[in-house]
Amino acid sequence: MAQDRKPLALITGVSSGIGLELARIFAREGHDLVIGGQDEAKLTEAAAQLRAAGADVVTIAADLSRAEEVERFHREATGDGRRIEIFCANAGVGMGGGDFTQTDLNGELRLIDLNVRSQVHLTKLVLADMAGRGAGKILFTGSIASFMPGPFESVYSASKAFVHSFAEGLRNEWADRGITVSVFMPGPTDTNFFHRAGMDDTPAGEGKKDDPAQVAAQAYKTLTGNRHHAFTGSLKTRLQGKVTGALPQPLRASVHRGMTEPNDRRPVKQAGVGKAAIAGGVALAAVGVAAAVGISRRNRIVEEI
Numbered sequence: 001m002a003q004d005r006k007p008l009a010l011i012t013g014v015s016s017g018i019g020l021e022l023a024r025i026f027a028r029e030g031h032d033l034v035i036g037g038q039d040e041a042k043l044t045e046a047a048a049q050l051r052a053a054g055a056d057v058v059t060i061a062a063d064l065s066r067a068e069e070v071e072r073f074h075r076e077a078t079g080d081g082r083r084i085e086i087f088c089a090n091a092g093v094g095m096g097g098g099d100f101t102q103t104d105l106n107g108e109l110r111l112i113d114l115n116v117r118s119q120v121h122l123t124k125l126v127l128a129d130m131a132g133r134g135a136g137k138i139l140f141t142g143s144i145a146s147f148m149p150g151p152f153e154s155v156y157s158a159s160k161a162f163v164h165s166f167a168e169g170l171r172n173e174w175a176d177r178g179i180t181v182s183v184f185m186p187g188p189t190d191t192n193f194f195h196r197a198g199m200d201d202t203p204a205g206e207g208k209k210d211d212p213a214q215v216a217a218q219a220y221k222t223l224t225g226n227r228h229h230a231f232t233g234s235l236k237t238r239l240q241g242k243v244t245g246a247l248p249q250p251l252r253a254s255v256h257r258g259m260t261e262p263n264d265r266r267p268v269k270q271a272g273v274g275k276a277a278i279a280g281g282v283a284l285a286a287v288g289v290a291a292a293v294g295i296s297r298r299n300r301i302v303e304e305i
């Protein structure tokens, strides 16, 4: 890697979507890259684009849902004396399209292996290297679902709640030792995610989505600005994240259900929580957030949104 380049970044999930856009930004900003994904052909294609933008790029195809592959991935990423100075833990999958008795258990267990287990495993390896040097930056890809229990994708939402808590815990633990940890939380974004999750036939799958390039640009700022977390995407998504986060947990689940319930099951009465209650809760939270924004304008809360 050339001497005048910015710190080397390791990014997972670069064969498509948000990870690919994130890698494009890192390349444009002058970072060299180690990129991961499963699909070798797509990784090769991504690497060609990133090299055209001036980056030195190493590709490693690996199935990170398997522990031995995580070990190999890390071994190869740090081969030839490479020092990973930035780590973006982005690879992840969703699963929905039916109620919990209909979704595939093996798929859900693989989801946990990738979204949860591999994040812990790979972070353990990468952070150990960073700790030895007393420097490093880690960025996790969470989700707006981190804050919202997810009917009809409850395993996915729980996995992202884990990622969010994990990131914030590590951030505090390492803050005084030269290592920063941040997490960004996209809302519905225009990638392969919903199709792959079996969620094409849901309001979120069918609805308007955010631009992954915009999400990635905000994610990069979350990392470089050393923010603990940030909702990313359109203003609507960012406001939705803030507002929903102020609701009680059962209302958050009901709001989420409106996006994830398969179309052929809707509308369904929701026990104990009517639509009026949801609307009232959202309105109340919106007033609360608006008040907080008004009061704290001088403290740059608006920018935080």
Ligand SMILES: NC(=O)c1ccc[n+]([C@@H]2O[C@H](COP(=O)([O-])OP(=O)(O)OC[C@H]3O[C@@H](n4cnc5c(N)ncnc54)[C@H](OP(=O)(O)O)[C@@H]3O)[C@@H](O)[C@H]2O)c1
Pocket: 012, 013, 014, 015, 016, 017, 018, 019, 036, 037, 038, 039, 040, 042, 062, 063, 064, 065, 090, 091, 092, 093, 094, 114, 141, 142, 143, 144, 185, 186, 187, 188, 189, 190, 191, 192, 193, 194, 196
């Ligand atoms: N799109 C959204 O609406 C949304 C919203 C919130 C959060 N997110 C999060 O954003 C991240 C990126 O997703 P995306 O939206 O960009 O979807 P995507 O286009 O489907 O990208 C997912 C990436 O993860 C990789 N991946 C999947 N399974 C893997 C495995 N077993 N081992 C290694 N890599 C694997 C994929 O590589 P291969 O294709 O080569 O398998 C791909 O590069 C995920 O963590 C997701 O949870 C997405």
